[in-house]
Amino acid sequence: MEQISSVNNKLIKNLAKLKQKKYRGETGLYIIEGFHLVQEALKAGHKYVYLLGTAEALTQAKDNYHVDLTTSKIVTINNAIARHLSSTKNSQNIFMVLKVSEPKNFSFNYGKWVLLDQLSDPGNVGTIIRTADAANFNGVILAPQSVDLYNPKTQRAMQGSQFHIDLITQDLPDVIGTFHSNAIPVYSSMLDHSAKQLQNFAPLPQLGLVIGNEAHGVSKEIAHLCDERLYIPIKGQAESLNAAVAAGIIIYHFA
């Protein structure tokens, strides 16, 4: 166990940089925080690079999750360092540094998948992945232009679902081709009435479901590759639904 008491410590400075995509790319590492996510990572059997926490938080991790505090991967920090590492207002003073997963190529096996076409809000991406998990979808495939999976806000919004279902970053035309060569339909959610109303679709055992960018929806190129296009009818005066809410309604329709 190491003890660090200065925010200017080199390790701390480097780990704080993991909040930025550039440094995650350079190091192949990312950081998560909070007891729930740390517990989910441990439950999933993930090997961590560091577990950092205040003495109190580490003791809690030991008592509740049987973490061995005697290894060199454990780093005791103080409240000032916790605030420095945290991406939240109210830090729980516990952080885990993990290795970014090796990129996987999508190979269709079975089931239902969400395809995210250039979503830009980290919270939305995380929330949609959490919803796909709750609905027992097999995984989520992100277009490379979508927000980064390892963004701390995305990680927080996933609430552990990052350790439950398959998450793949790949060009969507490739992925849609794979669905089609397995004779599995791909539906695209639209923002406008050029499509069929959601309630006209029956649930399916196997499916690809494309969710589009918050402001612009699914790109034309991708929508044209899809077998069906669907939309949620807006019945009141609101112009649209929140992207994560809309995705939730569609995902649960097919759950």
Add this chain to the structure above:
Amino acid sequence: MEQISSVNNKLIKNLAKLKQKKYRGETGLYIIEGFHLVQEALKAGHKYVYLLGTAEALTQAKDNYHVDLTTSKIVTINNAIARHLSSTKNSQNIFMVLKVSEPKNFSFNYGKWVLLDQLSDPGNVGTIIRTADAANFNGVILAPQSVDLYNPKTQRAMQGSQFHIDLITQDLPDVIGTFHSNAIPVYSSMLDHSAKQLQNFAPLPQLGLVIGNEAHGVSKEIAHLCDERLYIPIKGQAESLNAAVAAGIIIYHFA
């Protein structure tokens, strides 16, 4: 038209304080920002106290929404002041100060209503109100312990729905009594399996639908007053759904 160029100007200092509940309570005023919300307030015919913007933003408001820039309610500000007034990262440099509505008592007329029991996240409350509007519900009733309607984050997440549907703050037991005396059922959404699955409920033309706190759900006291208790089945490994997503799935089920 007034022109202000210092963030230390007394009016600016006072208006910046409207981001805090305390000052909204003292003054009876609140502040909204961004072109979309300003446009929605104008469309709804709301009389504003001030419209503030950079020269460029005000010209845009004049060109697109026919705002009369010659009145004393118009205040030209600079970018530094816009940043000071803003609650967002990327300010659109346009702000409107409005009077908080007089409190209304709920009197059931017709239709479907969402009842919010002590929600704590301003973004969730705003998003649920936006969803209720999209689903053509008549209004949303907030327990007094819920997050403040005039919080800038709530206002932003409502995306204009605050100008479309009825929003009432009132004790929920009173409100549920009013539903019952009109022979209208009230359903409570639950986080656990002590309830009936959502898909077993048929849509109804008139309904009260209680949504609970993000972490603790609907309080026992309120759940006991309800005619039915329902839940969304979690089919995967996620422990729960995001509160605004769960509310969206339920609201659209009854839309």
